[in-house]
Amino acid sequence: MIEKLIFVTGNKNKAKEAQAILGIPIDVVNIDLEEIQSANLKEVVQKKTADAFKSVGKPLLVDDVGFYVEAWNGFPGPFIKFMLAALGSKELARLIYTSQNLQVVVKACIGYHDGENIHTFLGEVPGMITPVPIGENGFGFDTIFIPKDQVVTFAQMSEEDKNKISHRARALEELKQFLNK
Amino acid sequence: MIEKLIFVTGNKNKAKEAQAILGIPIDVVNIDLEEIQSANLKEVVQKKTADAFKSVGKPLLVDDVGFYVEAWNGFPGPFIKFMLAALGSKELARLIYTSQNLQVVVKACIGYHDGENIHTFLGEVPGMITPVPIGENGFGFDTIFIPKDQVVTFAQMSEEDKNKISHRARALEELKQFLNK
16 A cells, blocks of 8 residues: 655645545646647546656645536547636636537546556546636636536535535545455 | 759649749759747748758758738747648638737748758738638639739739739749849
8 A cells, every 4th residue: 555645736736635635645846838739538547647757756646627518529529628718707607608508527637656557547527517607716717517317516515615526526436446455 | 152952841832933033943852841839930931941951961952831810919939730731711701800900911931952951032012901802723722812912812823923912932032033133
């Protein structure tokens, strides 16, 4: 069993969440990783994991996220970060609304380098878009995304509640099962 | 003066166009280059040029294109390839129309590795979007883009006419001036 892991991320909350789910201490290392242009989230994460291991040289985790709009055949996927940075969540929600299909799937992919090999773990949450941003918590698309079987957006949930059902939590659960095998 | 160059591209027509503008023979080499995720076209091209030189080992050209929607603060930029592949030009034009600002700028960036250093050359063409695709020529966004001071889309022009005013032609003219210095 692994006793400790490194999470390569600029977001300390991700490490806290991983620590809570995996039940082992997680150190944060913040380095800039180049990302490849690919519509394939797993491919982006595999490359990020390999690059992170080249810098850090120890077993580690990285993650990335994708936002798949059904009306747009899955676009923007892993490009969501750039789309949100340019348009903001309000304009993104408005554009999706004009497509008359509110279904989206959000995905998190965790990359784990065990010192020899790379493993990836995917967590998916289907849901729908709100017409305008609602809620104060979270970040990114949290204000415009209502997970299936819920009545509020991620941004209206407490961090604790969101972390029970989020795409990242699901990916971390997959990783946990793998580590416990 | 350089006597010959290599264009690393999957599109032979680009090499033909470069040959016509630069006035030197251009050989085509078709290798897959990883692209980094960046909203900065020049950065993407610099990385592509460096990667291409690692494979080819001789002076060479690469290129990339960006599509900057004013209403979206420049998005999708270099991600246009993925957006067009997922949505198609008709849906892209419809979405831009709902933003009530039809202005876009298309950009080409040529990367030139001279054997020692990387140089980049930018060509820009402002213009506007049509409500629906028009024309049969070209590819990508050509059917929905009318260059400033023109009355037809790139896709309604002959290849010869388009190559006189295109973003790529302008970038190649910049490169030509540099090579002739």
